[in-house]
Amino acid sequence: MSALLTLTRPDDWHLHLRDGAALVSVVPHSARQFARALVMPNLKPPVTTTAQAQAYRERILEALPADADFQPWMSLYLTDTTPAAEIERAAASGVVLAVKLYPAGATTNSQAGVTDLRRCRGALEAMERLGMPLCVHGEVTDPEVDVFDREKVFIERVLIPLRRAFPGLRVVFEHITTQEAADYVRQAEGEIAATITAHHLLYNRNAIFQGGLRPHWYCLPVLKRERHRSALLQAATSGNPRFFLGTDSAPHARDDKESACGCAGCYTALHAMELYAEAFDAAGALDRLEGFASHFGADFYRLPRNAGRITLQRAEQVIPASLPFGGRELVPLAAGETLGWRFVG
Numbered sequence: 601m602s603a604l605l606t607l608t609r610p611d612d613w614h615l616h617l618r619d620g621a622a623l624v625s626v627v628p629h630s631a632r633q634f635a636r637a638l639v640m641p642n643l644k645p646p647v648t649t650t651a652q653a654q655a656y657r658e659r660i661l662e663a664l665p666a667d668a669d670f671q672p673w674m675s676l677y678l679t680d681t682t683p684a685a686e687i688e689r690a691a692a693s694g695v696v697l698a699v700k701l702y703p704a705g706a707t708t709n710s711q712a713g714v715t716d717l718r719r720c721r722g723a724l725e726a727m728e729r730l731g732m733p734l735c736v737h738g739e740v741t742d743p744e745v746d747v748f749d750r751e752k753v754f755i756e757r758v759l760i761p762l763r764r765a766f767p768g769l770r771v772v773f774e775h776i777t778t779q780e781a782a783d784y785v786r787q788a789e790g791e792i793a794a795t796i797t798a799h800h801l802l803y804n805r806n807a808i809f810q811g812g813l814r815p816h817w818y819c820l821p822v823l824k825r826e827r828h829r830s831a832l833l834q835a836a837t838s839g840n841p842r843f844f845l846g847t848d849s850a851p852h853a854r855d856d857k858e859s860a861c862g863c864a865g866c867y868t869a870l871h872a873m874e875l876y877a878e879a880f881d882a883a884g885a886l887d888r889l890e891g892f893a894s895h896f897g898a899d900f901y902r903l904p905r906n907a908g909r910i911t912l913q914r915a916e917q918v919i920p921a922s923l924p925f926g927g928r929e930l931v932p933l934a935a936g937e938t939l940g941w942r943f944v945g
């Protein structure tokens with residue numbers, strides 16, 4: 601096996617960059633490896649309008665290192681009151697690529713999310729008409745539903761009825777974590793795709809509890825049991841273009857994670873491609889990494905594939921114990937552990 605792996609430059613179709621000093625700390629990590637990213641809108645307050653998305657995009661561009669070659673694509677945060685006219689503005693803007701559905705209360709900064717999709721009819725009709733994809737955080741928030749079942753129940757209660765009501769709506773099922781989600785995306789009719797994170801390919805839920813409670817392995821949707829991890833790995837390495845890369849790298853300051861009520865989110869942007877390479881390598885499927893990381897997402901979003909290339913080298917490196925995060929500290933996923941791959945450039 602060659603010690604070097606060269607691929608078309610990849611894109612990250614699900615990324616949290618935050619804002620202000622935190623943004624300045626993390627955006628160089630994504631810009632080093634990826635040509636483009638779809639930036640999530642769950643700021644405080646959320647990015648609900650095209651004007652806010654344009655202003656956030658300018659802040660991201662300003663935060664980039666001078667030599668960076670990185671294009672942020674923006675997403676709008678869907679609310680109960682998003683008007684169809686806002687979707688039309690977004691589609692015409694040239695900077696907004698998708699709209700994000702956060703069920704209210706499902707995850708970090710989702711308080712302003714959708715309480716009932718029936719309230720979003722006008723916006724969803726406009727999206728269906730304009731070909732604007734809806735990216736979904738696919739978990740129900742019903743407290744009666746076990747946290748490990750929330751994605752599976754979302755498919756039955758929300759996703760299937762939504763796609764029946766809007767059959768032309770283009771949907772991305774974000775950061776899928778279960779066999780049921782992978783099966784649904786593989787078999788469903790119409791335009792649907794899914795992103796898969798590196799951490800859901802590498803770890804099952806035991807990682808959260810190994811030797812004690814490990815908050816840096818806690819994210820939403822939460823890691824699931826091994827049967828699901830192996831189904832996701834099978835989907836990601838299958839060559840099916842409905843499955844593509846989205847890191848869901850979600851930085852939180854160390855003290856917000858190592859807390860009595862720790863925030864959800866794993867930080868993977870610094871070594872994203874090395875982590876995916878580990879997962880694909882373990883599955884004997886390194887030849888499938890390029891499609892997943894560099895082709896299928898661009899194709900779904902109807903954007904050209906990137907012209908540049910990157911190289912990964914089979915060489916060990918240790919993930920740092922912590923990183924600067926504004927004036928605070930950020931602990932990357934698997935801090936202190938050794939990776940078998942290294943991003944060369």
Ligand code: NCD
Pocket residue numbers: 616642707708737818819820821848850851864865866
């Ligand atoms: C994300 C965050 O911190 O913004 N957290 C996470 O656990 N993935 C939000 C999200 O994508 O659910």
Ligand code: ZN
Pocket residue numbers: 614615616640848850
């Ligand atoms: Zn996310």
